[in-house]
Amino acid sequence: MNAAKGELSSFVEGMGRVALLACEVVRSIFSVRLNWAEFMKQMHFIGLKSQFVVLTTGASTGMVFCAQTFYQFHKVKMDTATLGVVGVAMTSELGPVLAGLMVAGRVGAAMTAELGTMRVTEQIDALRTMATHPVDHLVVPRVLATLISMPLLTILAWATGIFAAMILAGSLLGVETAFSLKHMYFYADEEDILMGIIKALVFGLLISLISCYRGLNCGNGAEGVGRATNEAVVHSCIAILVSNFFLTLFLRALLYQE
Amino acid sequence: MIEVSQIKKSFGDQVVLNSVSFSVKEGESVAIIGRSGTGKSVLIKHLVGLLSPDEGSVRVDGQDLVGMTERQLLGVRQKFGMLFQSAALFDSMSVHDNIAFPLRRSGVTEVAEIDRRVEEVLGLVELPGVGGKMPSELSGGMQKRVGLARAIVHRPQIILYDEPTTGLDPVVADSIDQLMMRVRDHYKVTSIVITHDMRCARRMGQRIIYLRDGQVYLDALADEVFNSNDPQVARFIRGEADLKEADFS
Numbered sequence: 022m023n024a025a026k027g028e029l030s031s032f033v034e035g036m037g038r039v040a041l042l043a044c045e046v047v048r049s050i051f052s053v054r055l056n057w058a059e060f061m062k063q064m065h066f067i068g069l070k071s072q073f074v075v076l077t078t079g080a081s082t083g084m085v086f087c088a089q090t091f092y093q094f095h096k097v098k099m100d101t102a103t104l105g106v107v108g109v110a111m112t113s114e115l116g117p118v119l120a121g122l123m124v125a126g127r128v129g130a131a132m133t134a135e136l137g138t139m140r141v142t143e144q145i146d147a148l149r150t151m152a153t154h155p156v157d158h159l160v161v162p163r164v165l166a167t168l169i170s171m172p173l174l175t176i177l178a179w180a181t182g183i184f185a186a187m188i189l190a191g192s193l194l195g196v197e198t199a200f201s202l203k204h205m206y207f208y209a210d211e212e213d214i215l216m217g218i219i220k221a222l223v224f225g226l227l228i229s230l231i232s233c234y235r236g237l238n239c240g241n242g243a244e245g246v247g248r249a250t251n252e253a254v255v256h257s258c259i260a261i262l263v264s265n266f267f268l269t270l271f272l273r274a275l276l277y278q279e
Numbered sequence: 280m281i282e283v284s285q286i287k288k289s290f291g292d293q294v295v296l297n298s299v300s301f302s303v304k305e306g307e308s309v310a311i312i313g314r315s316g317t318g319k320s321v322l323i324k325h326l327v328g329l330l331s332p333d334e335g336s337v338r339v340d341g342q343d344l345v346g347m348t349e350r351q352l353l354g355v356r357q358k359f360g361m362l363f364q365s366a367a368l369f370d371s372m373s374v375h376d377n378i379a380f381p382l383r384r385s386g387v388t389e390v391a392e393i394d395r396r397v398e399e400v401l402g403l404v405e406l407p408g409v410g411g412k413m414p415s416e417l418s419g420g421m422q423k424r425v426g427l428a429r430a431i432v433h434r435p436q437i438i439l440y441d442e443p444t445t446g447l448d449p450v451v452a453d454s455i456d457q458l459m460m461r462v463r464d465h466y467k468v469t470s471i472v473i474t475h476d477m478r479c480a481r482r483m484g485q486r487i488i489y490l491r492d493g494q495v496y497l498d499a500l501a502d503e504v505f506n507s508n509d510p511q512v513a514r515f516i517r518g519e520a521d522l523k524e525a526d527f528s
Contacts, residue, residue: 150361151356
């Protein structure tokens with residue numbers, strides 16, 4: 022019980038410090054010139070190199086979700102509604118959440134390990150002695166690159182998930198593609214797409230801030246870097262799942278005018 | 280130029296610095312010596328604002344660093360160059376980009392000027408033509424020299440050396456000593472060296488500060504320190520262990 026309390030208190034304290042880091046990032050974005058070289062490098066690493074893992078996750082989830090939905094709907098002869106459910110779920114929930122979890126695992130861990138190693142080898146101190154704020158030089162390019170990449174990766178997850186589901190439904194499950202697409206257009210609204218994009222932006226912000234914070238404040242030695250990397254991924258995933266619930270309730274009330 | 284007054288620093292229950300005071304004048308070259316674990320590296324990090332003391336003040340050209348925000352400290356740090364114990368080169372950048380980094384930060388944008396100054400300092404540390412290499416391709420001694428080149432390229436007013444010869448063989452350590460003396464005499468900069476290498480302290484320090492148990496035990500001219508009759512100082516300089524102090528329990 023005490024251990025759980027300690028974990029919770031450490032998590033909440035960490036999130037408070039992450040919020041302070043976010044304030045410093047906003048201040049830096051509006052007052053300091055962007056380090057374009059580092060930003061482009063991060064765009065390449067976060068956006069371009071995450072495509073394969075997001076594409077695979079999106080396609081796999083789309084197909085599995087399509088098959089499971091079809092088997093239930095088939096019992097009540099609603100086969101053509103399958104793609105509608107897949108479309109709504111992929112755009113507003115599965116796309117951003119799964120892309121977020123994949124990016125947290127691939128990019129968040131790498132960010133924390135890189136910044137953590139820089140800290141323990143005194144490279145961050147060297148940066149500071151050369152009159153450079155670590156937030157300006159290291160954190161801002163990573164946060165901006167993740168903020169731009171996450172919505173694009175989410176759109177990729179939607180596209181591959183829905184396309185894979187459509188192929189599966191049309192070719193193997195025998196669902197009429199034209200009716201399926203009509204139902205998908207009917208059920209999936211612009212609000213679902215907007216909700217997915219907003220969630221992707223929030224998740225991108227959470228992943229980059231938590232990962233950078235953990236890296237800049239990791240303990241000493243290889244053990245410190247390892248622990249910080251582990252915490253960054255775990256805390257990013259928890260933050261995505263918890264915030265997703267509240268975002269769903271909030272955005273539904275805000276965006277959907279019944 | 281630098282005035283350290285009554286600073287105290289603890290990490291948890293461990294008191295590392297206990298009422299340390301000294302000052303360094305412009306152009307002076309000071310060596311801070313002491314056994315491992317006496318707080319030398321912690322002290323040097325206070326001078327450039329990388330650590331903040333629990334009590335006391337650190338003034339650089341009259342500006343008190345204590346209580347300054349990280350952004351306010353950036354202005355003060357432009358006066359400093361620092362050679363780290365591990366060299367602390369950016370491993371994602373080439374040697375050229377490592378050395379060019381402080382130049383670009385200080386506002387030099389012309390590529391030809393940056394290239395010229397990088398080559399100039401690489402020549403000074405006797406490593407011409409290695410600009411294209413990555414830090415991982417260099418030996419420990421070469422990394423230290425590149426670290427030194429990076430510390431001096433923007434012509435700082437004060438250079439801090441944290442254990443510059445630790446972990447190097449005697450010949451390479453000698454070359455680093457000579458380079459530091461060359462930089463001191465060539466650029467007329469204020470130099471503060473943290474070391475437990477007595478040859479390095481003797482060559483670099485016009486004045487020596489001996490730290491013991493987190494306090495300034497002796498602050499005197501180099502000749503006085505090296506000819507001191509104080510048994511603690513003399514033993515340290517000769518590198519002799521006091522077995523009464525050793526704890527074999």
